[in-house]
Amino acid sequence: xxxxxxxxxxxxxxxxxxxxxxxxxxxxxxxxxxxxxxxxxxxxxxxxxxxxxxxxxxxxxxxxxxxxxxxxxxxxxxxxxxxxxxxxxxxxxxxxxxxxxxxxxxxxxxxxxxxxxxxxxxxxxxxxxxxxxxxxxxxxxxxxxxxxxxxxxxxxxxxxxxxxxxxxxxxxxxxxxxxxxxxxxxxxxxxxxxxxxxxxxxxxxxxxxxxxxxxxxxxxxxxxxxxxxxxxxxxxxxxxxxxxxxxxxxxxxxxxxxxxxxxxxxxxxxxxxxxxxxxxxxxxxxxxxxxxxxxxxxxxxxxxxxxxxxxxxxxxxxxxxxxxxxxxxxxxxxxxxxxxxxxxxxxxxxxxxxxxxxxxxxxxxxxxxxxxxxxxxxxxxxxxxxxxxxxxxxxxxxxxxxxxxxxxxxxxxxxxxxxxxxxxxxxxxxxxxxxxxxxxxxxxxxxxxxxxxxxxxxxxxxxxxxxxxxxxxxxxxxxxxxxxxxxxxxxxxxxxxxxxxxxxxxxxxxxxxxxxxxxxxxxxxxxxxxxxxxxxxxxxxxxxxxxxxxxxxxxxxxxxxxxxxxxxxxxxxxxxxxxxxxxxxxxxxxxxxxxxxxxxxxxxxxxxxxxxxxxxxxxxxxxxxxxxxxxxxxxxxxxxxxxxxxxxxxxxxxxxxxxxxxxxxxxxxxxxxxxxxxxxxxxxxxxxxxxxxxxxxxxxxxxxxxxxxxxxxxxxxxxxxxxxxxxxxxxxxxxxxxxxxxxxxxxxxxxxxxxxxxxxxxxxxxxxxxxxxxxxxxxxxxxxxxxxxxxxxxxxxxxxxxxxxxxxxxxxxxxxxxxxxxxxx
Numbered sequence: 111x112x113x114x115x116x117x118x119x120x121x122x123x124x125x126x127x128x129x130x131x132x133x134x135x136x137x138x139x140x141x142x143x144x145x146x147x148x149x150x151x152x153x154x155x156x157x158x159x160x161x162x163x164x165x166x167x168x169x170x171x172x173x174x175x176x177x178x179x180x181x182x183x184x185x186x187x188x189x190x191x192x193x194x195x196x197x198x199x200x201x202x203x204x205x206x207x208x209x210x211x212x213x214x215x216x217x218x219x220x221x222x223x224x225x226x227x228x229x230x231x232x233x234x235x236x237x238x239x240x241x242x243x244x245x246x247x248x249x250x251x252x253x254x255x256x257x258x259x260x261x262x263x264x265x266x267x268x269x270x271x272x273x274x275x276x277x278x279x280x281x282x283x284x285x286x287x288x289x290x291x292x293x294x295x296x297x298x299x300x301x302x303x304x305x306x307x308x309x310x311x312x313x314x315x316x317x318x319x320x321x322x323x324x325x326x327x328x329x330x331x332x333x334x335x336x337x338x339x340x341x342x343x344x345x346x347x348x349x350x351x352x353x354x355x356x357x358x359x360x361x362x363x364x365x366x367x368x369x370x371x372x373x374x375x376x377x378x379x380x381x382x383x384x385x386x387x388x389x390x391x392x393x394x395x396x397x398x399x400x401x402x403x404x405x406x407x408x409x410x411x412x413x414x415x416x417x418x419x420x421x422x423x424x425x426x427x428x429x430x431x432x433x434x435x436x437x438x439x440x441x442x443x444x445x446x447x448x449x450x451x452x453x454x455x456x457x458x459x460x461x462x463x464x465x466x467x468x469x470x471x472x473x474x475x476x477x478x479x480x481x482x483x484x485x486x487x488x489x490x491x492x493x494x495x496x497x498x499x500x501x502x503x504x505x506x507x508x509x510x511x512x513x514x515x516x517x518x519x520x521x522x523x524x525x526x527x528x529x530x531x532x533x534x535x536x537x538x539x540x541x542x543x544x545x546x547x548x549x550x551x552x553x554x555x556x557x558x559x560x561x562x563x564x565x566x567x568x569x570x571x572x573x574x575x576x577x578x579x580x581x582x583x584x585x586x587x588x589x590x591x592x593x594x595x596x597x598x599x600x601x602x603x604x605x606x607x608x609x610x611x612x613x614x615x616x617x618x619x620x621x622x623x624x625x626x627x628x629x630x631x632x633x634x635x636x637x638x639x640x641x642x643x644x645x646x647x648x649x650x651x652x653x654x655x656x657x658x659x660x661x662x663x664x665x666x667x668x669x670x671x672x673x674x675x676x677x678x679x680x681x682x683x684x685x686x687x688x689x690x691x692x693x694x695x696x697x698x699x700x701x702x703x704x705x706x707x708x709x710x711x712x713x714x715x716x717x718x719x720x721x722x723x724x725x726x727x728x729x730x731x732x733x734x735x736x737x738x739x740x741x742x743x744x745x746x747x748x749x750x751x752x753x754x755x756x757x758x759x760x761x762x763x764x765x766x767x768x769x770x771x772x773x774x775x776x777x778x779x780x781x782x783x784x785x786x787x788x789x790x791x792x793x794x795x796x797x798x799x800x801x802x803x804x805x806x807x808x809x810x811x812x813x814x815x816x817x818x819x820x821x822x823x824x825x826x827x828x829x830x831x832x833x834x835x836x837x838x839x840x841x842x843x844x845x846x847x848x849x850x851x852x853x854x855x856x857x858x859x860x861x862x863x864x865x866x867x868x869x870x871x872x873x874x875x876x877x878x879x880x881x882x883x884x885x886x887x888x889x890x891x892x893x894x895x896x897x898x899x900x901x902x903x904x905x906x907x908x909x910x911x912x913x914x915x916x917x918x919x920x921x922x923x924x925x926x927x928x929x930x931x932x933x934x935x
Contacts (some may be wrong), residue, residue: 132422581603889919
């Protein structure tokens, strides 16, 4: 192999480089030596002993400041003075720790440790003095109460004089004690000790003649001693004697602590004085050693310089030997190059697949975005393309984590029925749209086990997603069973199955099946590969087998990990345990108000209003345990409403919104005691959000969902059924409110479009989106989003066209909903 120019002159360059390094080393040696000599001559007294003395003096001053701060707080009792004491105490503790660094010798260290122990005892005595001072400062002074007690009550009587002898009638007059005496603290004590009631406080006066004309009147005051007050004063005298005895005990204890503190302070000063004397002696010894050190330093530097020269020359020889080894390494580089080329091919293959997979949904998004101006139905295509692109990006990120070895599995308690049912519910709607019979089963009494629930669901979603996607007719099923000490998951279908040509590399990355039907369904080719790596990370195995008749069954087996036997079984709190007894709901959508009231009214007192201003007035008059508010309302936003309420109280609040953008989440993060729940939401989502406000895990009663006989695929009632549970009457009420509200909103929308009043249209369309999302009316959601956008652009022609499509769709949806209600009767 012909050498290039760098290879021919590498030895020369390395030798020249080390010669330069030698020159630099000699210069550095000279500079360092003369610098050290100059430093020793100009700073002969800069030794650690001087620093010891400075530290000891600073410590003595700080301790004196601590004593002064102690006396000030005992006299004043102000929190500011106590904070000053703690700050000075921290400074002393820091100086004591530094003292251990400057006195590392064993003899010194023993005294330093003794000093720390004595100071800790001193701090304990000071804290006890503080406690005694606080007790003496805030204890009750019964002498003051005794002075305030009167010896008797005063009664005021009206005395009437008259001139005429003729009496028309006689009237008996009653005069109660003055309200100030009766309702005062001492009056209540008197009534309690005497056992008298309120009506006994009324003084009855002798009958008074009633005359035609009153000439004069006078006030007569009668004084009467009350035995109850005398009894109270006797009790207070006993308390005063006890208080004086307690005061003497406090004074004795305080004097004892002061004496102990003085003794400790004197001992500490003696130890500090000994340390000062020993430090001075050490300083003299240090100066003598420093002179010898200056002589030895020159010899050591010369020796180090010679050693450095020898090391450098030896290093040059070793470099020449390494150059010979580098020729052998070139052969290894050739092999590495071949590996790199192989990896580059994989990379090109990856980029080719990803370029195609990413460009395809992006093309749909860009293209149909242009068509959205004329046909809002294409918004559904954009929606599906965006979800496909999102799933692809998630697969790429998962694969990247696995290849880098960053995958971590969590351990949590998993309920088998719940795990399988959640995956089934995720695909039930898509299966119904394709008229597939989709079932699941858990057999052989599978126990509760431990594992990573999220990753298990990811594997099942990949397998079930492929089964539903590739099966055009027949059935798809999920099965979980226990076999010995392992769990066996199976996902079967009646689709096209797996051909023999695809069986070898079906679990490889970026692999697609060659069948035209399967290839047309799309996909990144990463799902099965990710599933295999996840199963292997769980120490399991994965595979598949073709069914006898049609389709195939994918399976994977993982070890069964049971929860620890001695693990305490905790019961999740119910909704009643959260303590939300009085709840206020603020939302301008009557459907949301009724849904929340219908669900929470069995456990709490729920009050709903449609206006934030009205809610603010109610909050001033009534206390609530929880406030649930919508984000988008006509008067002020939900965030502004929460901030307004936060200025006055700290009641827990839950914000509902269909727009979960980062700005909104950041705003919520800045406010305390606020949780966020995105729309649309299910029953479990709502309860979990309430649980987060209380930091509890809530036990949500699962609803045994039975699909009504629905002939339409325009909507999905799963979310509504999760809210209403088994209450058919409540379900019917919720549906009818939604129907009536939607009819009213469509009528309003028609009037606004007809009058060309564009400003309220976006808000009204956004308001209707909440109900359509709750019922999963996807086509209606797309139309309403288009109306919301076109309302902002004042596009009359497109608004009119979209409104017509919305009315046609709603007519069919309303008919199907009514049929559902009739079928449940």
